[in-house]
Amino acid sequence: xxFLELLWRTLWFLGVGLHGLLTLVxxxxxxxxxxxxxxCYISWVTIVGVALLYMDYAPSVKGNEYFVAYIVALVxxxxxRFAIVYEIFKHILNRYPALSxxxxxxxxxxxxxxxxxxxxxxxxxxxxxxxxLMSTVSLLETTVDIVLVxxxxxxxxxxxxxxxxxxxxxxxxxxxxxxxxxxxLSTSAIRAQLQPTAPNQxxxxxxxxxxxxxxxxxLIWLGYLxxxxxxxxxxxxxxxxxxxxxxxxxxxxxx
Amino acid sequence: xxxxxxLVVLSAIVLxxxxxxxxxxxxxxxxxxxxxxxxxxxDIEAFRNLIDPAxxxxxxxxxxxxxxxxxxxxxxxxAVEYVRYAAQNAALLLKIAETARYSSxxxxxxxxxxxxxxxIRLRLYAxxxxxxxxVAMLVPRHGLPTMRVADRYEQMTRQIILLGVKFPxxxxx
Numbered sequence: 001x002x003f004l005e006l007l008w009r010t011l012w013f014l015g016v017g018l019h020g021l022l023t024l025v026x027x028x029x030x031x032x033x034x035x036x037x038x039x040c041y042i043s044w045v046t047i048v049g050v051a052l053l054y055m056d057y058a059p060s061v062k063g064n065e066y067f068v069a070y071i072v073a074l075v076x077x078x079x080x081r082f083a084i085v086y087e088i089f090k091h092i093l094n095r096y097p098a099l100s101x102x103x104x105x106x107x108x109x110x111x112x113x114x115x116x117x118x119x120x121x122x123x124x125x126x127x128x129x130x131x132x133l134m135s136t137v138s139l140l141e142t143t144v145d146i147v148l149v150x151x152x153x154x155x156x157x158x159x160x161x162x163x164x165x166x167x168x169x170x171x172x173x174x175x176x177x178x179x180x181x182x183x184x185l186s187t188s189a190i191r192a193q194l195q196p197t198a199p200n201q202x203x204x205x206x207x208x209x210x211x212x213x214x215x216x217x218x219l220i221w222l223g224y225l226x227x228x229x230x231x232x233x234x235x236x237x238x239x240x241x242x243x244x245x246x247x248x249x250x251x252x253x254x255x
Numbered sequence: 256x257x258x259x260x261x262l263v264v265l266s267a268i269v270l271x272x273x274x275x276x277x278x279x280x281x282x283x284x285x286x287x288x289x290x291x292x293x294x295x296x297x298d299i300e301a302f303r304n305l306i307d308p309a310x311x312x313x314x315x316x317x318x319x320x321x322x323x324x325x326x327x328x329x330x331x332x333x334a335v336e337y338v339r340y341a342a343q344n345a346a347l348l349l350k351i352a353e354t355a356r357y358s359s360x361x362x363x364x365x366x367x368x369x370x371x372x373x374x375i376r377l378r379l380y381a382x383x384x385x386x387x388x389x390v391a392m393l394v395p396r397h398g399l400p401t402m403r404v405a406d407r408y409e410q411m412t413r414q415i416i417l418l419g420v421k422f423p424x425x426x427x428x
Contacts, residue, residue, distance in 0.1 A: 175277050
């Protein structure tokens with residue numbers, strides 16, 4: 001077995017194992033009560049990861065059966081990642097009720113704009129490769145990653161614009177997703193372009209990068225899950241000033 | 256191949272941005288990062304003058320058309336700067352209130368929550384006003400509806416001045 005193949009297979013095992021550990025830690029810490037979609041996602045990724053590993057090594061499983069399982073994992077995983085981004089956004093908005101309406105509206109507008117963009121890109125991209133099914137899958141992976149990365153960028157830009165602070169868990173989840181999404185976007189774009197018909201050096205390299213990102217993402221989430229949440233430290237003004245400032249602001253807002 | 260290269264470059268840029276954001280999130284604030292020291296003073300009288308429709312009408316009547324358009328643009332550009340400073344001050348307020356909302360004293364925490372909410376609204380007003388001012392720069396007649404929010408904005412700048420009194424003020428406009 002070539003070194004690169006051995007490496008990505010090792011990273012694949014490691015990634016699945018880390019997601020399993022992540023699920024256990026998340027459940028033990030009651031994370032499912034605060035971030036239920038994220039908790040479901042990591043559990044699902046673990047189950048699917050184990051199933052795909054088994055199918056890859058079991059001699060009785062045929063190629064097309066593995067392919068169907070891979071597509072199911074891809075579609076459900078992508079849908080769950082979008083749901084996680086929305087869950088994080090809702091968490092941020094819940095802490096800032098003044099932004100609830102405008103924030104939700106903006107999120108929807110950005111999602112529609114990104115969907116429009118990927119539809120146009122998909123229409124414009126020339127057909128590559130000889131297998132139409134593989135072409136479709138590659139295109140689907142690329143478009144899903146573009147929308148995901150776009151939404152995460154919006155999330156960071158939106159909170160930056162309003163100087164909103166993140167709870168460290170929400171930030172960790174978004175950071176992990178962002179790293180995974182950007183790396184996955186690069187590799188899926190390369191694959192969509194080159195369309196290999198059989199495993200080769202290029203597929204091994206992209207697999208190593210993808211599985212590496214999968215492991216890094218799990219490690220980031222694990223680190224944030226194990227860390228205690230703390231608000232950012234900024235100097236505190238004398239407490240009586242807060243009431244005065246707020247009165248002035250209210251005079252302005254309710255005039 | 257061009258699409259793939261563009262996507263790879265874009266994802267690399269986003270990845271670098273994410274790593275920088277993550278690093279910033281956990282860098283401990285320096286003494287110079289004290290929000291109170293960054294609050295800017297906004298001259299309310301000057302701002303009122305800049306967005307006063309009567310003042311604009313007076314200038315329109317006194318000056319040749321091309322001269323008026325030039326001066327009108329400059330005045331509104333200055334108004335945009337004032338709004339930007341006020342929005343920056345609101346962002347600083349947010350940071351201060353964010354810390355205070357975790358206070359063990361319920362009264363302080365409650366006051367901070369209210370302040371946080373109002374500071375966000377204030378920033379929303381500012382973001383709404385800036386594009387309107389730019390439109391007014393391009394279409395001088397379009398400026399009038401924008402000026403209707405001037406009274407509200409005046410209150411906001413007063414509030415910022417109050418902050419300037421409470422905290423050491425630097426970087427005056």
